[in-house]
Amino acid sequence: xxxxxxxxxxxxxxxxxxxxxxxxxxxxxxxxxxxxxxxxxxxxxxxxxxxxxxxxxxxxxxxxxxxxxxxxxxxxxxxxxxxxxxxxxxxxxxxxxxxxxxxxxxxxxxxxxxxxxxxxxxxxxx
Amino acid sequence: xxxxxxxxxxxxxxxxxxxxxxxxxxxxxxxxxxxxxxxxxxxxxxxxxxxxxxxxxxxxxxxxxxxxxxxxxxxxxxxxxxxxxxxxxxxxxxxxxxxxxxxxxxxxxxxxxxxxxxxxxxxxxx
Amino acid sequence: xxxxxxxxxxxxxxxxxxxxxxxxxxxxxxxxxxxxxxxxxxxxxxxxxxxxxxxxxxxxxxxxxxxxxxxxxxxxxxxxxxxxxxxxxxxxxxxxxxxxxxxxxxxxxxxxxxxxxxxxxxxxxx
Amino acid sequence: xxxxxxxxxxxxxxxxxxxxxxxxxxxxxxxxxxxxxxxxxxxxxxxxxxxxxxxxxxxxxxxxxxxxxxxxxxxxxxxxxxxxxxxxxxxxxxxxxxxxxxxxxxxxxxxxxxxxxxxxxxxxxx
DNA sequence: GTGGTCTAGACCACT
DNA sequence: GTGGTCTAGACCACG
Numbered sequence: 001x002x003x004x005x006x007x008x009x010x011x012x013x014x015x016x017x018x019x020x021x022x023x024x025x026x027x028x029x030x031x032x033x034x035x036x037x038x039x040x041x042x043x044x045x046x047x048x049x050x051x052x053x054x055x056x057x058x059x060x061x062x063x064x065x066x067x068x069x070x071x072x073x074x075x076x077x078x079x080x081x082x083x084x085x086x087x088x089x090x091x092x093x094x095x096x097x098x099x100x101x102x103x104x105x106x107x108x109x110x111x112x113x114x115x116x117x118x119x120x121x122x123x124x125x126x
Numbered sequence: 127x128x129x130x131x132x133x134x135x136x137x138x139x140x141x142x143x144x145x146x147x148x149x150x151x152x153x154x155x156x157x158x159x160x161x162x163x164x165x166x167x168x169x170x171x172x173x174x175x176x177x178x179x180x181x182x183x184x185x186x187x188x189x190x191x192x193x194x195x196x197x198x199x200x201x202x203x204x205x206x207x208x209x210x211x212x213x214x215x216x217x218x219x220x221x222x223x224x225x226x227x228x229x230x231x232x233x234x235x236x237x238x239x240x241x242x243x244x245x246x247x248x249x250x251x252x
Numbered sequence: 253x254x255x256x257x258x259x260x261x262x263x264x265x266x267x268x269x270x271x272x273x274x275x276x277x278x279x280x281x282x283x284x285x286x287x288x289x290x291x292x293x294x295x296x297x298x299x300x301x302x303x304x305x306x307x308x309x310x311x312x313x314x315x316x317x318x319x320x321x322x323x324x325x326x327x328x329x330x331x332x333x334x335x336x337x338x339x340x341x342x343x344x345x346x347x348x349x350x351x352x353x354x355x356x357x358x359x360x361x362x363x364x365x366x367x368x369x370x371x372x373x374x375x376x377x378x
Numbered sequence: 379x380x381x382x383x384x385x386x387x388x389x390x391x392x393x394x395x396x397x398x399x400x401x402x403x404x405x406x407x408x409x410x411x412x413x414x415x416x417x418x419x420x421x422x423x424x425x426x427x428x429x430x431x432x433x434x435x436x437x438x439x440x441x442x443x444x445x446x447x448x449x450x451x452x453x454x455x456x457x458x459x460x461x462x463x464x465x466x467x468x469x470x471x472x473x474x475x476x477x478x479x480x481x482x483x484x485x486x487x488x489x490x491x492x493x494x495x496x497x498x499x500x501x502x503x504x
Numbered sequence: 505g506t507g508g509t510c511t512a513g514a515c516c517a518c519t
Numbered sequence: 520g521t522g523g524t525c526t527a528g529a530c531c532a533c534g
Contacts, residue, residue, distance in 0.1 A: 008448045008451065009446060009448065011449065011523095013517075013518060013519095014518080014519080015518085015519095020229070024229070024232050024233050027233050027234075028232070028233050028234040029234070049519085050518095050519050052518090052519060053518080053519065056518090056519095089233065089235065090239075090243075092233070093230060093233070093239065093243050094243055094246075094247065096226045096229060096230070097223075097226060097240070097243055097244060097247055098247060100222050100223055100226060101244060101247040101248055103146075103150075103222055104222065105248070106150045106154070107150050107153050107154055107215065107218070107219070108153075108154040108155070109215065109219055111244070111245065111248045111249075113216075114219065114223075115241055115244060115245075117216075117220055117223055118223060118227060118237070118240055118241060119237065119241075120220075121223055121227040122227055122231070122237045122240065123237075134525090137516095137517090139523080139524060139525090141524085141525095165506060165507080166506085166507070166508095167505095167506085167507090175525085176525060176526045176527070177526090177527085177528095178430075178509090178510095178525080178526080178527095179524085179525065179526085181507080181508080184507095194261060195507070196260045196261065196507085197263065197506075197507050197508075197532085197533065197534090198506045198507060198532080198533040198534050199260065199505095199506060199507085199533090200505095200506065200507085201506095201507085263508095265532080265533060266533080266534080267533085267534095272481070276481070276484050276485050279486075280484070280485050280486040281486070301534085302533095302534050304533090304534060305533085305534065308533095308534095341485060341487065342491075342495075344485070345482060345485070345487055345491065345492065345495050346495055346498075346499065348478045348481060348482070349475075349478060349492070349495055349496060349499055352474050352475055353496060353500055355398075355474055356474065357500070358402050358406070359405055359467065359470070359471070360405075360406040360407070361467070361471055363496070363497065363500045363501075365471065366471065366496055366500065367493055367496060367497075369468075369471050369472055369475055370475060370479060370489070370492055370493060370496060371489065371493075372472075373472065373475055373476060373479040373480075374489045374492065375489075386510090389531095389532090391508080391509060391510090392510075393509085417520080417521060417522080418521085418522070418523095419520095419521085419522090427510085427511085428511045428512070428513095429511090429512085429513095430510080430512095430524090430525095431509085431510065431511085433522080433523080433524090434509095436522095447522070448521090448522085449518065449519090449521075449522050450517080450518040450519045450521045451518090451519070451520095451521060451522085452520095452521065452522085453521095453522085505533105505534085506532100506533080507532090507533085508531080508532085508533105509529100509530080509531080509532105510528105510529080510530080510531100511527100511528090511529080512526100512527100513525105513526090513527100514524100514525080514526080515523100515524080515525080516522105516524080516525100517521100517523085517524105518520105518521080518522085518523105519521075519522105
């Protein structure tokens with residue numbers, strides 16, 4: 001498992017930051033099905049974050065079907081077929097860009113302009 | 127001038143919603159240079175929002191160079207050259223997509239997939 | 253008489269801008285004792301400013317002893333001896349810098365630092 | 379931390395008074411990097427001022443880089459190098475005197491006269 | 505009439 | 520507990 005990067009300074013809630021990063025690692029294949037996650041307390045200590053925050057993240061991940069918790073044993077990455085992963089990935093991408101595109105339309109920005117910017121961003125920036 | 131749509135239910139602050147809409151109308155040419163905006167009190171009444179909320183929006187717009195306020199006289203859309211408008215528009219689009227493209231890269235999503243989704247969203251959704 | 257420069261954009265009230273400029277011209281000798289000023293209405297028209305604003309400026313200037321108004325004849329620059337002018341000039345300078353120096357002291361800034369900055373500002377900037 | 383002095387009678391807005399005093403204390407070294415400021419509500423109560431007024435002050439200070447706020451945790455003095463502090467201090471002094479020196483030039487006042495007045499003010503007045 | 509500021513009290517999300 | 524936001528009503532200076 002890769003490390004996570006949490007920033008207090010961001011205006012994105014910590015639990016959201018964590019959630020996003022874990023989902024990203026699951027969808028990109030870095031976190032495999034069945035992986036046993038560290039306990040809430042361990043995680044909290046390592047990230048120097050409140051236990052409550054980790055708990056909230058885990059809860060959200062369970063709701064979305066990415067995790068399952070087995071009482072007394074621990075928390076595991078759900079078993080998802082490749083097809084399901086692909087589907088979730090596609091849905092996520094769609095959701096991410098959905099509001100962006102709407103906003104662009106209200107700005108009277110053509111599809112071509114958007115595509116150009118995306119190309120640009122994808123190639124040049126880290 | 128078109129009307130504005132404010133939602134108290136949204137988790138986006140009202141002043142931010144207003145800010146975005148006004149910027150959109152300026153950049154898309156609906157609000158022309160020199161237009162005299164309604165007084166903050168009129169605006170507040172019409173949108174059923176506090177004076178202070180409008181004031182905050184105006185302040186942010188002034189800082190970004192979209193408005194200028196003359197005490198005791200009113201508030202006007204700044205005079206911006208077409209070139210400046212284009213520039214601001216481009217910067218805005220870039221900013222809108224910037225972090226989302228990054229997120230996709232960390233999800234291991236190819237440029238082509240993104241472009242496809244964008245095409246799709248742009249054409250089908252209102 | 254030189255022209256005056258009024259800015260709506262400034263956060264300094266118009267009557268104050270005018271006041272300052274007239275006092276400056278009197279103290280620097282550009283406006284001589286006894287000069288007959290234009291009527292309030294003429295002045296207002298030329299500066300594209302409300303009559304009320306000019307009236308307020310004139311009143312303030314009279315209070316400070318720079319003007320005197322003779323009913324039915326007009327408004328004149330007061331007759332002041334060179335010595336009085338020098339005195340007023342000195343007082344004005346003292347007043348101008350008084351709060352600045354106080355502020356610097358609270359910032360723990362040495363006299364030498366201030367003098368250096370003044371030299372710098374006086375020589376380099378227009 | 380020293381106390382702050384707020385006057386409702388002054389024509390300087392409260393948030394500005396506070397801003398100036400905090401900047402002064404940071405630049406003069408009284409408020410050290412990393413210091414945890416009282417919560418906006420505590421501050422508001424102590425100074426008998428509205429929460430919103432403190433919030434506004436904090437916002438301005440954040441924009442200028444003096445503070446950083448962590449939602450749900452508190453507000454801290456930014457970590458600034460001594461060099462940065464010196465730079466900010468110098469800029470501030472320059473800004474303080476900038477327009478006043480200009481005014482003096484338009485009054486035909488020599489550099490020597492200004493320097494003399496400054497010396498005088500710096501030594502004699504509290 | 506305009507903008508500029510302020511208060512007091514309230515609700516929400518995050519930790 | 521923290522910050523983030525909002526309202527409703529008020530006072531002031533300016534034009």
